[in-house]
Amino acid sequence: MKKELRIGMIGYQFMGKAHSHAYRDLPFYFDLEFQPVLKVISGRNDHAVKEAAERMGFEEYVTDWKKLIERTDIDIVDIVTPNHTHAEIAIAAAKAGKHIITEKPLALTLEEAKEMHEAVKENKVKHLICHNYRFAPAVQFAKKLIVEGRLGRLYHFRANYLQDFIMDPNFPLIWRLKKEISGSGALGDIGAHSIDLSRFLVGEIKEVVGMTETFIKERPSGEMAGGLKATADQSSLGEVTVDDAVAFISRFENGVLGTFEATRFAAGNKNKNKFEINGEKGSIRWDMEDMNRLDVYFRDDEAGLQGFRTINCTEEEHPYAGAFWPAGHIIGYEHTFINLFHAFLQGLDKEETAYPDFEDGVRNQAVLAAVEKSAETKQWIEIKV
Numbered sequence: 397m398k399k400e401l402r403i404g405m406i407g408y409q410f411m412g413k414a415h416s417h418a419y420r421d422l423p424f425y426f427d428l429e430f431q432p433v434l435k436v437i438s439g440r441n442d443h444a445v446k447e448a449a450e451r452m453g454f455e456e457y458v459t460d461w462k463k464l465i466e467r468t469d470i471d472i473v474d475i476v477t478p479n480h481t482h483a484e485i486a487i488a489a490a491k492a493g494k495h496i497i498t499e500k501p502l503a504l505t506l507e508e509a510k511e512m513h514e515a516v517k518e519n520k521v522k523h524l525i526c527h528n529y530r531f532a533p534a535v536q537f538a539k540k541l542i543v544e545g546r547l548g549r550l551y552h553f554r555a556n557y558l559q560d561f562i563m564d565p566n567f568p569l570i571w572r573l574k575k576e577i578s579g580s581g582a583l584g585d586i587g588a589h590s591i592d593l594s595r596f597l598v599g600e601i602k603e604v605v606g607m608t609e610t611f612i613k614e615r616p617s618g619e620m621a622g623g624l625k626a627t628a629d630q631s632s633l634g635e636v637t638v639d640d641a642v643a644f645i646s647r648f649e650n651g652v653l654g655t656f657e658a659t660r661f662a663a664g665n666k667n668k669n670k671f672e673i674n675g676e677k678g679s680i681r682w683d684m685e686d687m688n689r690l691d692v693y694f695r696d697d698e699a700g701l702q703g704f705r706t707i708n709c710t711e712e713e714h715p716y717a718g719a720f721w722p723a724g725h726i727i728g729y730e731h732t733f734i735n736l737f738h739a740f741l742q743g744l745d746k747e748e749t750a751y752p753d754f755e756d757g758v759r760n761q762a763v764l765a766a767v768e769k770s771a772e773t774k775q776w777i778e779i780k781v
Protein backbone atom coordinates (compact mmCIF):
# COMPACT_ATOMS: atom_id res chain seq x y z
CA MET A 397 0.00 0.00 0.00
CA LYS A 398 1.32 3.43 -0.90
CA LYS A 399 1.27 6.15 1.75
CA GLU A 400 -1.72 8.42 1.23
CA LEU A 401 -1.19 12.18 1.13
CA ARG A 402 -4.55 13.73 1.88
CA ILE A 403 -5.10 17.12 0.27
CA GLY A 404 -7.33 19.85 1.66
CA MET A 405 -7.78 22.61 -0.91
CA ILE A 406 -9.09 26.12 -0.21
CA GLY A 407 -10.52 27.80 -3.33
CA TYR A 408 -11.67 26.13 -6.53
CA GLN A 409 -11.45 28.35 -9.58
CA PHE A 410 -8.50 28.94 -11.94
CA MET A 411 -5.70 27.61 -9.75
CA GLY A 412 -8.05 25.17 -8.02
CA LYS A 413 -8.54 23.51 -11.39
CA ALA A 414 -4.80 23.55 -12.24
CA HIS A 415 -3.80 22.06 -8.87
CA SER A 416 -6.56 19.41 -8.71
CA HIS A 417 -5.69 18.28 -12.19
CA ALA A 418 -2.00 18.00 -11.24
CA TYR A 419 -2.71 15.77 -8.20
CA ARG A 420 -4.88 13.51 -10.31
CA ASP A 421 -2.33 13.20 -13.11
CA LEU A 422 0.80 12.78 -10.95
CA PRO A 423 0.51 8.99 -10.41
CA PHE A 424 -0.27 8.59 -14.10
CA TYR A 425 3.16 9.88 -15.18
CA PHE A 426 5.44 9.29 -12.19
CA ASP A 427 6.14 6.12 -10.21
CA LEU A 428 5.45 7.57 -6.77
CA GLU A 429 6.00 6.31 -3.24
CA PHE A 430 2.72 7.96 -2.22
CA GLN A 431 -0.83 8.41 -3.43
CA PRO A 432 -2.34 11.93 -3.46
CA VAL A 433 -5.94 11.81 -2.25
CA LEU A 434 -8.30 14.71 -2.99
CA LYS A 435 -9.92 14.68 0.43
CA VAL A 436 -11.71 17.97 1.13
CA ILE A 437 -12.28 21.22 -0.74
CA SER A 438 -13.44 24.46 0.84
CA GLY A 439 -15.44 27.34 -0.61
CA ARG A 440 -17.83 29.94 0.74
CA ASN A 441 -20.78 29.15 -1.50
CA ASP A 442 -22.38 25.79 -0.67
CA HIS A 443 -23.82 25.12 -4.12
CA ALA A 444 -20.68 26.20 -6.03
CA VAL A 445 -18.22 24.30 -3.85
CA LYS A 446 -20.37 21.15 -4.01
CA GLU A 447 -20.33 21.34 -7.80
CA ALA A 448 -16.54 21.96 -7.76
CA ALA A 449 -15.94 18.99 -5.46
CA GLU A 450 -17.86 16.70 -7.83
CA ARG A 451 -16.21 18.06 -10.97
CA MET A 452 -12.64 17.99 -9.63
CA GLY A 453 -12.97 14.72 -7.73
CA PHE A 454 -12.84 15.70 -4.04
CA GLU A 455 -14.39 13.28 -1.57
CA GLU A 456 -15.97 16.00 0.58
CA TYR A 457 -16.51 19.74 0.78
CA VAL A 458 -16.86 22.32 3.56
CA THR A 459 -17.91 25.98 3.51
CA ASP A 460 -15.48 27.22 6.17
CA TRP A 461 -11.73 26.79 5.60
CA LYS A 462 -11.12 26.73 9.37
CA LYS A 463 -13.07 23.46 9.56
CA LEU A 464 -10.81 21.99 6.89
CA ILE A 465 -7.68 22.95 8.83
CA GLU A 466 -9.01 21.47 12.10
CA ARG A 467 -9.40 18.02 10.54
CA THR A 468 -6.94 15.29 11.46
CA ASP A 469 -7.33 13.51 8.11
CA ILE A 470 -5.60 16.26 6.08
CA ASP A 471 -1.82 16.17 5.43
CA ILE A 472 -1.42 19.08 3.02
CA VAL A 473 -3.33 22.36 2.89
CA ASP A 474 -3.35 23.85 -0.61
CA ILE A 475 -4.21 27.58 -0.78
CA VAL A 476 -5.64 28.74 -4.12
CA THR A 477 -7.51 31.82 -2.93
CA PRO A 478 -6.73 35.52 -3.56
CA ASN A 479 -3.54 36.95 -2.07
CA HIS A 480 -5.03 38.69 0.99
CA THR A 481 -6.08 35.30 2.44
CA HIS A 482 -2.72 33.50 2.07
CA ALA A 483 -1.16 34.65 5.36
CA GLU A 484 -4.09 33.91 7.69
CA ILE A 485 -4.74 30.49 6.17
CA ALA A 486 -1.07 29.47 5.95
CA ILE A 487 -0.29 30.49 9.53
CA ALA A 488 -3.34 28.60 10.83
CA ALA A 489 -2.38 25.55 8.75
CA ALA A 490 1.23 25.65 10.02
CA LYS A 491 0.00 25.81 13.63
CA ALA A 492 -2.18 22.76 12.91
CA GLY A 493 0.94 20.91 11.70
CA LYS A 494 -0.10 20.69 8.04
CA HIS A 495 2.31 20.91 5.11
CA ILE A 496 1.42 23.90 2.92
CA ILE A 497 1.20 24.62 -0.77
CA THR A 498 0.31 28.20 -1.58
CA GLU A 499 -0.07 30.23 -4.69
CA LYS A 500 2.05 33.30 -5.42
CA PRO A 501 2.67 36.03 -4.45
CA LEU A 502 3.24 34.70 -0.94
CA ALA A 503 1.42 37.57 0.77
CA LEU A 504 0.24 41.16 0.53
CA THR A 505 3.34 42.65 2.17
CA LEU A 506 6.89 41.70 3.07
CA GLU A 507 6.00 41.73 6.79
CA GLU A 508 3.17 39.27 6.23
CA ALA A 509 5.41 37.06 4.09
CA LYS A 510 8.02 36.93 6.85
CA GLU A 511 5.38 35.97 9.43
CA MET A 512 4.31 33.09 7.20
CA HIS A 513 7.90 31.93 6.85
CA GLU A 514 8.42 32.09 10.62
CA ALA A 515 5.24 30.07 11.21
CA VAL A 516 6.27 27.21 8.91
CA LYS A 517 9.77 27.11 10.41
CA GLU A 518 8.48 27.13 14.00
CA ASN A 519 5.98 24.37 13.31
CA LYS A 520 8.42 22.34 11.19
CA VAL A 521 6.07 21.84 8.26
CA LYS A 522 7.08 21.73 4.59
CA HIS A 523 6.13 24.65 2.36
CA LEU A 524 5.84 25.32 -1.36
CA ILE A 525 5.10 28.50 -3.31
CA CYS A 526 3.75 27.81 -6.78
CA HIS A 527 6.25 29.32 -9.16
CA ASN A 528 5.35 26.65 -11.67
CA TYR A 529 7.19 28.12 -14.66
CA ARG A 530 10.51 26.92 -13.19
CA PHE A 531 9.22 23.45 -13.93
CA ALA A 532 8.83 23.66 -17.70
CA PRO A 533 11.43 21.18 -19.01
CA ALA A 534 12.92 23.92 -21.24
CA VAL A 535 13.44 26.19 -18.19
CA GLN A 536 14.99 23.35 -16.18
CA PHE A 537 17.25 22.67 -19.15
CA ALA A 538 18.21 26.37 -19.30
CA LYS A 539 19.22 26.10 -15.64
CA LYS A 540 21.32 23.01 -16.41
CA LEU A 541 23.16 24.81 -19.24
CA ILE A 542 23.90 27.76 -16.94
CA VAL A 543 25.12 25.52 -14.09
CA GLU A 544 27.36 23.60 -16.52
CA GLY A 545 28.92 26.91 -17.56
CA ARG A 546 27.73 26.69 -21.16
CA LEU A 547 27.02 30.44 -21.18
CA GLY A 548 30.13 31.35 -19.16
CA ARG A 549 29.89 34.51 -17.11
CA LEU A 550 26.38 35.95 -17.27
CA TYR A 551 25.86 39.58 -18.29
CA HIS A 552 22.13 40.20 -18.88
CA PHE A 553 18.75 38.87 -17.72
CA ARG A 554 15.85 40.33 -19.69
CA ALA A 555 12.22 39.42 -19.00
CA ASN A 556 8.84 40.55 -20.29
CA TYR A 557 5.61 39.14 -18.97
CA LEU A 558 2.89 40.44 -21.24
CA GLN A 559 -0.88 39.94 -21.09
CA ASP A 560 -3.84 41.92 -22.46
CA PHE A 561 -6.92 40.59 -20.63
CA ILE A 562 -7.89 43.84 -18.87
CA MET A 563 -7.43 46.23 -21.80
CA ASP A 564 -11.15 46.80 -22.32
CA PRO A 565 -12.11 49.72 -20.00
CA ASN A 566 -15.37 47.85 -19.35
CA PHE A 567 -13.47 44.86 -17.97
CA PRO A 568 -14.54 44.88 -14.31
CA LEU A 569 -12.84 45.71 -11.06
CA ILE A 570 -11.89 42.13 -10.16
CA TRP A 571 -9.89 41.28 -7.02
CA ARG A 572 -6.66 41.48 -9.03
CA LEU A 573 -7.25 45.27 -9.40
CA LYS A 574 -7.79 46.01 -5.69
CA LYS A 575 -4.68 46.64 -3.60
CA GLU A 576 -6.23 45.42 -0.33
CA ILE A 577 -6.86 42.00 -1.92
CA SER A 578 -4.01 41.58 -4.38
CA GLY A 579 -1.17 43.69 -2.89
CA SER A 580 -0.09 44.98 -6.29
CA GLY A 581 -1.17 44.66 -9.92
CA ALA A 582 0.82 43.34 -12.88
CA LEU A 583 3.87 43.55 -10.61
CA GLY A 584 2.84 40.85 -8.10
CA ASP A 585 0.53 38.89 -10.37
CA ILE A 586 2.89 38.24 -13.28
CA GLY A 587 6.10 40.19 -12.55
CA ALA A 588 6.56 37.90 -9.53
CA HIS A 589 6.99 34.95 -11.90
CA SER A 590 9.73 36.78 -13.85
CA ILE A 591 11.45 37.68 -10.58
CA ASP A 592 11.33 34.03 -9.56
CA LEU A 593 12.76 32.88 -12.90
CA SER A 594 15.58 35.41 -12.57
CA ARG A 595 16.40 34.23 -9.03
CA PHE A 596 16.27 30.58 -10.16
CA LEU A 597 18.45 31.10 -13.22
CA VAL A 598 20.76 33.99 -12.34
CA GLY A 599 20.87 34.72 -8.59
CA GLU A 600 19.72 37.22 -6.00
CA ILE A 601 18.73 40.77 -6.96
CA LYS A 602 20.68 43.46 -5.12
CA GLU A 603 18.86 46.68 -6.06
CA VAL A 604 16.09 47.97 -8.33
CA VAL A 605 14.70 51.16 -9.84
CA GLY A 606 11.30 51.14 -11.49
CA MET A 607 8.08 52.80 -12.53
CA THR A 608 4.43 51.79 -12.56
CA GLU A 609 1.32 53.10 -14.32
CA THR A 610 -2.42 52.64 -13.99
CA PHE A 611 -3.88 53.43 -17.41
CA ILE A 612 -7.57 52.86 -16.59
CA LYS A 613 -8.34 54.41 -13.21
CA GLU A 614 -12.02 53.43 -12.80
CA ARG A 615 -13.91 50.31 -13.80
CA PRO A 616 -17.36 48.76 -13.34
CA SER A 617 -17.65 46.34 -10.44
CA GLY A 618 -17.52 42.62 -11.15
CA GLU A 619 -15.92 39.28 -10.35
CA MET A 620 -13.58 36.63 -11.73
CA ALA A 621 -15.47 33.86 -13.50
CA GLY A 622 -12.87 31.13 -14.07
CA GLY A 623 -9.47 31.42 -15.77
CA LEU A 624 -8.95 35.11 -16.58
CA LYS A 625 -12.62 35.72 -17.52
CA ALA A 626 -14.88 37.99 -15.49
CA THR A 627 -18.47 39.15 -15.22
CA ALA A 628 -19.19 42.90 -14.99
CA ASP A 629 -21.97 44.86 -13.34
CA GLN A 630 -21.98 48.10 -15.37
CA SER A 631 -24.20 49.96 -12.85
CA SER A 632 -21.43 51.14 -10.51
CA LEU A 633 -17.82 52.28 -10.94
CA GLY A 634 -14.90 51.79 -8.55
CA GLU A 635 -11.28 52.87 -8.37
CA VAL A 636 -8.41 50.70 -9.62
CA THR A 637 -5.83 50.77 -6.82
CA VAL A 638 -2.96 48.77 -8.36
CA ASP A 639 -0.55 49.12 -11.28
CA ASP A 640 -1.66 48.08 -14.76
CA ALA A 641 1.96 47.93 -15.88
CA VAL A 642 5.44 48.05 -14.39
CA ALA A 643 8.97 48.36 -15.74
CA PHE A 644 12.12 48.11 -13.69
CA ILE A 645 15.82 47.52 -14.01
CA SER A 646 17.97 45.72 -11.49
CA ARG A 647 21.52 44.88 -10.54
CA PHE A 648 22.07 41.30 -9.34
CA GLU A 649 24.52 40.47 -6.55
CA ASN A 650 26.77 38.73 -9.10
CA GLY A 651 26.91 41.81 -11.34
CA VAL A 652 24.31 40.70 -13.91
CA LEU A 653 22.09 43.52 -15.21
CA GLY A 654 18.34 42.83 -15.19
CA THR A 655 15.54 44.39 -17.25
CA PHE A 656 11.93 43.53 -16.36
CA GLU A 657 8.56 44.52 -17.79
CA ALA A 658 5.14 43.24 -16.70
CA THR A 659 1.90 44.53 -18.19
CA ARG A 660 -1.68 43.56 -18.90
CA PHE A 661 -1.89 46.15 -21.67
CA ALA A 662 0.22 44.51 -24.38
CA ALA A 663 -2.45 43.84 -27.02
CA GLY A 664 -2.13 40.44 -28.67
CA ASN A 665 0.02 38.96 -25.92
CA LYS A 666 -1.97 36.45 -23.88
CA ASN A 667 0.56 34.85 -21.55
CA LYS A 668 3.85 36.02 -23.07
CA ASN A 669 6.18 35.09 -20.24
CA LYS A 670 9.61 35.49 -21.84
CA PHE A 671 13.22 35.74 -20.82
CA GLU A 672 16.58 36.04 -22.52
CA ILE A 673 19.95 35.55 -20.84
CA ASN A 674 23.20 36.70 -22.43
CA GLY A 675 26.54 35.35 -21.24
CA GLU A 676 30.15 35.48 -22.40
CA LYS A 677 29.83 32.21 -24.36
CA GLY A 678 26.31 32.63 -25.74
CA SER A 679 22.64 33.28 -25.09
CA ILE A 680 19.42 31.43 -24.29
CA ARG A 681 15.83 32.55 -24.60
CA TRP A 682 12.43 31.09 -23.72
CA ASP A 683 8.80 32.03 -24.26
CA MET A 684 5.93 30.39 -22.33
CA GLU A 685 3.65 30.68 -25.37
CA ASP A 686 6.04 28.21 -27.09
CA MET A 687 7.07 26.53 -23.85
CA ASN A 688 8.59 23.31 -25.15
CA ARG A 689 11.32 25.16 -27.04
CA LEU A 690 14.53 26.76 -25.85
CA ASP A 691 16.54 28.94 -28.22
CA VAL A 692 20.30 28.71 -27.74
CA TYR A 693 23.21 30.53 -29.35
CA PHE A 694 26.81 29.48 -28.75
CA ARG A 695 29.61 31.83 -29.73
CA ASP A 696 32.03 28.94 -30.31
CA ASP A 697 29.89 27.39 -33.05
CA GLU A 698 31.71 27.28 -36.38
CA ALA A 699 31.94 30.66 -38.14
CA GLY A 700 29.32 30.92 -40.84
CA LEU A 701 27.04 28.44 -39.05
CA GLN A 702 26.47 30.61 -36.01
CA GLY A 703 22.92 31.59 -35.17
CA PHE A 704 20.17 30.88 -32.67
CA ARG A 705 18.95 27.29 -32.87
CA THR A 706 15.81 25.93 -31.34
CA ILE A 707 15.83 22.86 -29.13
CA ASN A 708 12.57 20.98 -28.72
CA CYS A 709 12.98 20.10 -25.03
CA THR A 710 11.00 16.86 -25.16
CA GLU A 711 13.84 14.31 -25.05
CA GLU A 712 15.07 12.13 -22.20
CA GLU A 713 17.99 14.55 -21.73
CA HIS A 714 15.61 17.37 -20.82
CA PRO A 715 14.62 17.36 -17.13
CA TYR A 716 11.09 15.98 -16.53
CA ALA A 717 10.40 15.52 -20.26
CA GLY A 718 11.03 11.76 -20.06
CA ALA A 719 8.10 11.33 -17.68
CA PHE A 720 5.59 12.23 -20.36
CA TRP A 721 5.64 11.33 -24.06
CA PRO A 722 8.15 10.32 -26.74
CA ALA A 723 10.36 13.09 -28.18
CA GLY A 724 8.44 15.74 -30.10
CA HIS A 725 5.11 14.88 -28.42
CA ILE A 726 4.79 18.18 -26.63
CA ILE A 727 3.41 19.02 -23.19
CA GLY A 728 1.53 22.07 -21.87
CA TYR A 729 0.80 24.52 -19.05
CA GLU A 730 -0.69 21.88 -16.74
CA HIS A 731 2.50 19.80 -16.80
CA THR A 732 4.42 22.61 -15.07
CA PHE A 733 2.17 22.02 -12.02
CA ILE A 734 2.55 18.24 -12.21
CA ASN A 735 6.36 18.62 -12.15
CA LEU A 736 6.24 21.24 -9.39
CA PHE A 737 4.09 19.04 -7.13
CA HIS A 738 6.25 16.03 -7.92
CA ALA A 739 9.32 17.93 -6.67
CA PHE A 740 7.48 19.00 -3.51
CA LEU A 741 5.89 15.68 -2.63
CA GLN A 742 9.11 13.73 -3.30
CA GLY A 743 10.85 16.11 -0.90
CA LEU A 744 8.39 15.81 2.01
CA ASP A 745 10.68 13.47 3.96
CA LYS A 746 13.95 15.13 2.91
CA GLU A 747 15.91 18.08 4.28
CA GLU A 748 16.83 19.59 0.93
CA THR A 749 14.30 21.53 -1.11
CA ALA A 750 14.44 21.22 -4.89
CA TYR A 751 11.48 23.55 -5.26
CA PRO A 752 10.55 27.17 -4.46
CA ASP A 753 9.53 27.50 -0.82
CA PHE A 754 8.41 30.28 1.55
CA GLU A 755 11.97 31.60 1.76
CA ASP A 756 11.79 32.15 -2.00
CA GLY A 757 8.39 33.73 -1.44
CA VAL A 758 9.87 36.16 1.09
CA ARG A 759 12.81 37.06 -1.16
CA ASN A 760 10.43 37.58 -4.08
CA GLN A 761 8.15 39.75 -1.93
CA ALA A 762 11.17 41.86 -0.92
CA VAL A 763 11.79 42.62 -4.60
CA LEU A 764 8.10 43.47 -5.14
CA ALA A 765 8.21 45.83 -2.14
CA ALA A 766 11.40 47.48 -3.36
CA VAL A 767 9.99 48.05 -6.86
CA GLU A 768 6.86 49.65 -5.38
CA LYS A 769 8.96 51.87 -3.13
CA SER A 770 11.20 52.84 -6.01
CA ALA A 771 8.20 53.77 -8.18
CA GLU A 772 6.87 55.94 -5.34
CA THR A 773 10.14 57.65 -4.44
CA LYS A 774 11.82 57.63 -7.89
CA GLN A 775 14.96 56.23 -6.24
CA TRP A 776 17.15 53.10 -6.50
CA ILE A 777 16.12 50.77 -3.65
CA GLU A 778 18.31 48.07 -2.14
CA ILE A 779 16.62 44.71 -1.54
CA LYS A 780 16.32 44.03 2.18
CA VAL A 781 14.82 40.77 3.46
Ligand SMILES: NC(=O)c1ccc[n+]([C@@H]2O[C@H](COP(=O)([O-])OP(=O)(O)OC[C@H]3O[C@@H](n4cnc5c(N)ncnc54)[C@H](O)[C@@H]3O)[C@@H](O)[C@H]2O)c1
Binds near residue numbers: 409478499527623
Ligand atom coordinates in the same frame (compact mmCIF):
# COMPACT_ATOMS: atom_id res chain seq x y z
N1 LIG B 1 0.92 30.06 -10.55
C1 LIG B 1 0.23 30.70 -11.47
O1 LIG B 1 0.59 30.71 -12.63
C2 LIG B 1 -1.02 31.44 -11.06
C3 LIG B 1 -1.99 31.75 -12.04
C4 LIG B 1 -3.18 32.39 -11.61
C5 LIG B 1 -3.35 32.72 -10.29
N2 LIG B 1 -2.38 32.44 -9.39
C6 LIG B 1 -2.56 32.76 -7.95
O2 LIG B 1 -3.51 31.82 -7.43
C7 LIG B 1 -4.34 32.46 -6.44
C8 LIG B 1 -5.80 32.31 -6.83
O3 LIG B 1 -5.96 32.90 -8.10
P1 LIG B 1 -7.07 32.39 -9.13
O4 LIG B 1 -6.71 32.94 -10.47
O5 LIG B 1 -7.27 30.93 -8.98
O6 LIG B 1 -8.34 33.17 -8.56
P2 LIG B 1 -9.87 32.91 -8.88
O7 LIG B 1 -10.54 34.22 -8.68
O8 LIG B 1 -10.02 32.18 -10.17
O9 LIG B 1 -10.29 31.89 -7.71
C9 LIG B 1 -10.21 32.27 -6.36
C10 LIG B 1 -10.91 31.26 -5.49
O10 LIG B 1 -10.84 31.71 -4.13
C11 LIG B 1 -12.16 31.83 -3.57
N3 LIG B 1 -12.15 32.98 -2.65
C12 LIG B 1 -12.11 34.28 -2.97
N4 LIG B 1 -12.06 35.05 -1.85
C13 LIG B 1 -12.05 34.20 -0.79
C14 LIG B 1 -12.05 34.37 0.61
N5 LIG B 1 -12.01 35.59 1.16
N6 LIG B 1 -12.07 33.25 1.38
C15 LIG B 1 -12.11 32.02 0.84
N7 LIG B 1 -12.14 31.80 -0.49
C16 LIG B 1 -12.11 32.87 -1.30
C17 LIG B 1 -13.07 32.01 -4.77
O11 LIG B 1 -14.37 31.60 -4.46
C18 LIG B 1 -12.39 31.09 -5.80
O12 LIG B 1 -12.73 29.75 -5.59
C19 LIG B 1 -3.86 33.90 -6.34
O13 LIG B 1 -2.96 34.02 -5.29
C20 LIG B 1 -3.16 34.13 -7.67
O14 LIG B 1 -2.14 35.11 -7.61
C21 LIG B 1 -1.23 31.80 -9.76
